[in-house]
Amino acid sequence: MNPQRPEPAGKLKLAKALRELLENKDFNSITTANIAKTADVNEALIYRYYGDKRGLLHYLLSNYLDAFIKQISIDLKGIEGAVNKLRKLIWTHIYLYDHNRVFAKILLLEVRNYPGYFSSETYRTVKVYTKIILELIAEGVENREIRNDISTSLIRQIILGGIEHTCLPAIIFNREMDIDLLHEELCSAIFKGIQPIK
Amino acid sequence: MNPQRPEPAGKLKLAKALRELLENKDFNSITTANIAKTADVNEALIYRYYGDKRGLLHYLLSNYLDAFIKQISIDLKGIEGAVNKLRKLIWTHIYLYDHNRVFAKILLLEVRNYPGYFSSETYRTVKVYTKIILELIAEGVENREIRNDISTSLIRQIILGGIEHTCLPAIIFNREMDIDLLHEELCSAIFKGIQPIK
Amino acid sequence: MNPQRPEPAGKLKLAKALRELLENKDFNSITTANIAKTADVNEALIYRYYGDKRGLLHYLLSNYLDAFIKQISIDLKGIEGAVNKLRKLIWTHIYLYDHNRVFAKILLLEVRNYPGYFSSETYRTVKVYTKIILELIAEGVENREIRNDISTSLIRQIILGGIEHTCLPAIIFNREMDIDLLHEELCSAIFKGIQPIK
Amino acid sequence: MNPQRPEPAGKLKLAKALRELLENKDFNSITTANIAKTADVNEALIYRYYGDKRGLLHYLLSNYLDAFIKQISIDLKGIEGAVNKLRKLIWTHIYLYDHNRVFAKILLLEVRNYPGYFSSETYRTVKVYTKIILELIAEGVENREIRNDISTSLIRQIILGGIEHTCLPAIIFNREMDIDLLHEELCSAIFKGIQPIK
DNA sequence: CATGAATGAGCATTCATTCAT
């Protein structure tokens, strides 16, 4: 219960091992034997620390998501205006996807199809993020930067869907991404539609 | 002796079964037992009729590709001008992806990573299609509808990449597609760049 | 029931096909599909004509055994004395093993281990042969060419065991056989022991 | 950490089970399910401990070969003269084949035809043995007990071929062996030819 | 905190055999 107690060595080694392996293989074709051997610990530790193989994946993911959210929070500091903040958020989101393709892949492709996703901690962490977005939108609506005749949740949908739509092909096919270009295109598409008509 | 001998029931049932299963799962996580049970035939028939599990997938695909190409060829009839034909081709391509999501998924995601794809019959059929596109582009260049300072194969790349980029997210996440909208956006992006500056 | 009715084409083709295949593979690794394809007939014919795969093998074998016995019977004509006839019989036996290695292999290795061998037609034909030997021995005993204080069946055992012993290594490892040398060694070993002490 | 850690129970049970089964069936017709059931352990242990089914066979074999070579080395102690040592070696070889028929069978029949045999550890161990023989022969040549106009490797060939030829039939057909008789016959045949003419 | 041992369920694939026509 002591939040300060350091994680056991084996637990960390396993997480590190899976992260490594995910760079070259997809989750389903990585075996537990594989992970344990790479980590140089016993296979059974996966079950002790993470419940099961998928648990380890979610642990990895939630670690990443925490960093993701922390990064975005920092990046928003000092920016004025909800739309400006959202622009920055989108840029960082794309940037982080580009620089953490393994996680992007898991998040975009692996994690959703599985039963239990919506009751997972990953999902709870994702919701923290979507809540941040929602609040920015609400702020925008209040400031009259954003139309008030579209529901905030639909707007959030548009933003997240747009990011996904924008990044997915490059991530699936390991293509390079021109972050600034993609960001510009995406923002103009999004904000043209959701900004109030003056 | 009859070259038109109808396909055996089991063969067709298997193809149908895999098509069904692919709607919800990806190929690798569909088992042969799974397919056979869905088809309500014996597992061994997969091997009798298709050589192996992957053979069945390629059968499905090549059936679809033939229909795909036939449809596009018909759709181009009566249209004048290379750019107009290409616009129509893109529309039909998107339309067919939208209405045959299983095949779109296979084509976009499953089939490429596999060793032997480039020596498969599927690949040969795909090349028939890309050749059609190439010829339309060449026609366009000749008629001065399309710039002659970009290689035709690069232009083809742009078109096919664009279609992919446009359709992939909707296909992966089973989202609805506004075909006309996507088509319009895609075409304006493509043709703005490749039409000659007057 | 007409003994003159010719064998159906398919039946013969199958026998021929198996004989061919046995030259390069052992029986267990030849499949029924294999046989039928080589014979260019339907797989089910094996079951119509021979009951099962092993039945076909036994048919082949009994054909061979008939020829074997016929050949030996002819070879014995015009030879005087039981021991001389036995010498000739042994020579021909070795000769035929050497020149029909496929059958030698089946007879020596494949056929015995199987349940049902002793009630097979093959076994009945083999008994015709051993009866010939037994009669030659009895003739020899009567003529005082062969000791009368060893049972004829034991003597037969010694002869057949000796032949087997002599030929087996060459047959298993596909080695060449010096028929005359083997014959001489074997006969001197056998007849030294079984001829009456003068 | 203890390098002498005892072999796991399951590993040993599997080896014992295969040894038992080989008494009545040949390796190819023994299934992994068969082995596991006889050993009363899980089939997967074969793969954990031996890599695959054939690995288990080679384990059995190499255990046996080690004992074989150890026994022969001991038996040669205190014997004077290369030819006398070879005689003893031949006797022990025949004796061990007689008393370990399963291994004799594997060694004579199963192991050779397989691809990879010549790069296996079994083969390396076999070579240790043949080297012992070669050295004895060289010793004999030096002492003028053995002719020096036949290559030592040919002489080794004659000895090993002779043993094989002598034991094979009895081993294949589970017949009894009169070891002393076989030994005497074989040695007289071998050494008549290879001893120097005085 | 960590491990070695063991397992059940499943995997793609093979093959001798049956049967309606």
Added chain:
DNA sequence: TATGAATGAATGCTCATTCAT
């Protein structure tokens, strides 16, 4: 007389997971 369609029972092998220590 012959065939195409179909199948049950294996086969060697893999892997996530459990558990006593």
